[in-house]
Amino acid sequence: MALFIRHKKPVPLKPTANPYPSRFQRWRQSLSITFILILFAGGTLRFYRPLYDIFQQEFFEGVGWAHRVFVHPFHQTRAFFKDTYTFIHLKEEHAWLKAENEALKWKLQSLFPLQHENAILRQRLKIASFEKYGHLTARVLSEPYDGFHHFFLIASGQKEGLEKNQAVLVPEGVVGRLEKVGRYVSRVLLLNDASSRIPVMTTISGQKAILAGDGSFLPTLVYIGDIRKIQQGEDIVTSGLGGIFPPGLPIGRVDDISNGKIKVRPHVSFQGLEWVHILRMNAEGFFEELSTALEGE
Amino acid sequence: MNFLSSLLKTLPFFSVVFMMMGGCMLSIGGYPLLPAFFLIPIYYWLVFRPDWLPLWSLVGVGLIYDTLVGNEMGFDSLLLMLSAFLALYIRPFLISYRFPLIWAAFGIYSFGYLILYGLFHTGISPLFTSWVYAVALYPLVARILNHIHLMLQVYV
Known part of the structure; x- marks a missing residue:
């Protein structure tokens, strides 16, 4: 019987490819080809600028919308806890607000003559006023900080009439500017980001300079007119040059002058911000105001 | 059933995306969680089920991260794809599935990723x-x- 069954001499085994690759082996085999294809497609897209811009904008819209939906329940939960806390401490808060209201009324009374005087002086010197420009209040969605970039995402966009490069403020001072505007979500470039440059001036010495963010919490003053005139503790405000920020918005205070480097401590702490204001001001209106102001000077 | 199983296979991708979006809102003591936080699910799936987190999904994850953080598009996709190759070589050493070993390997993996991330960002x-x-x-x-x-x- 053996004669009929084993009619062939067994050949030695040759090292051949595995006919039954595992999932991991299949993944490994496809990895290099996929990598090369993705690199090719991505590289083509990256260096063909019009297509890249459209892709970037549309991707931002989609991701912004998804992020807004993702963040919504967390914000609602936080609002619920905050409301509950307020409700529990309603009596104390009412008393505190009443006292503050009284104090503010007294302060307002002392400010009336100053306001009147200011209005007359502005009129005589033909200094521009930005009160007629409105602002939009937007909620901060999240602060995706990776150790290098300083950004905020806010829950407002083109739908609310926002445009790129509009100034973003809080009552304490300037936060930054709108760097990217989507339909529902926008990205705010903070003034301490490495790519942020804001034309500023000092209030006492009157020196014009550029406030350059360097990724740290304290941005630096560069391109200063006369560095020797700048004093420590001096206030820094926007100069109005550049067409993004109106003049006179508070930014910070000179914190440290050493080795020819001037560090500015911003008035805004950038942490725990919930709401920001976006100054609604178009460039044409701004230049009109600036020319009026310069005529006055 | 086939549709359901293919739908369930997208869960690893969404676990990474949710971890990333959650990381956008979190920081401990003023220090960010983000650059390394979302590597946890990526590493986990690359070690245990690499076929459930294919290369194209890593590209997607990288693009979402770049959009959220403000990087140049495709920057993080490239880093994640390179890290997938790294995981390919780490994986055979983790075959024993001993947790301390896997954890230590994650430390090395995430450290390597962050060094590359920092190198590209600080102009070195x-x-x-x-x-x-x-x-x-x-x-x-x-x-x-x-x-x-x-x-x-x-x-x-």
Whole structure:
């Protein structure tokens, strides 16, 4: 019987490819080809600028919308806890607000003559006023900080009439500017980001300079007119040059002058911000105001 | 059933995306969680089920991250794809599935990723390029040195 069954001499085994690759082996085999294809497609897209811009904008819209939906329940939960806390401490808060209201009324009374005087002086010197420009209040969605970039995402966009490069403020001072505007979500470039440059001036010495963010919490003053005139503790405000920020918005205070480097401590702490204001001001209106102001000077 | 199983296979991708979006809102003591936080699910799936987190999904994850953080598009996709190759070589060592070993390997993996991330961001890319050139040219120089070495051995 053996004669009929084993009619062939067994050949030695040759090292051949595995006919039954595992999932991991299949993944490994496809990895290099996929990598090369993705690199090719991505590289083509990256260096063909019009297509890249459209892709970037549309991707931002989609991701912004998804992020807004993702963040919504967390914000609602936080609002619920905050409301509950307020409700529990309603009596104390009412008393505190009443006292503050009284104090503010007294302060307002002392400010009336100053306001009147200011209005007359502005009129005589033909200094521009930005009160007629409105602002939009937007909620901060999240602060995706990776150790290098300083950004905020806010829950407002083109739908609310926002445009790129509009100034973003809080009552304490300037936060930054709108760097990217989507339909529902926008990205705010903070003034301490490495790519942020804001034309500023000092209030006492009157020196014009550029406030350059360097990724740290304290941005630096560069391109200063006369560095020797700048004093420590001096206030820094926007100069109005550049067409993004109106003049006179508070930014910070000179914190440290050493080795020819001037560090500015911003008035805004950038942490725990919930709401920001976006100054609604178009460039044409701004230049009109600036020319009026310069005529006055 | 087939549709359901393919739908469930997208869960690893969404676990990474949710972890990333959650990381956008979190920081401990003013220090960010983000650059390394979302590597946890990526590493987990690359080690245990790499076929559930294919390369194209890593590209997607990278693009979402770049959009959220404000990087140049595709920057993080490239890093994540490179990290997938890294995981490919780490994986055989983790075959015993001992947790401390896997954890320690994650430390090395995330550290390598963050070094690359930092190198690209702080403008030390010339140094990195120099490193790539050095590694690429090593075989050529080593071959010449080897030849010299053998010749010297004959005479010395």
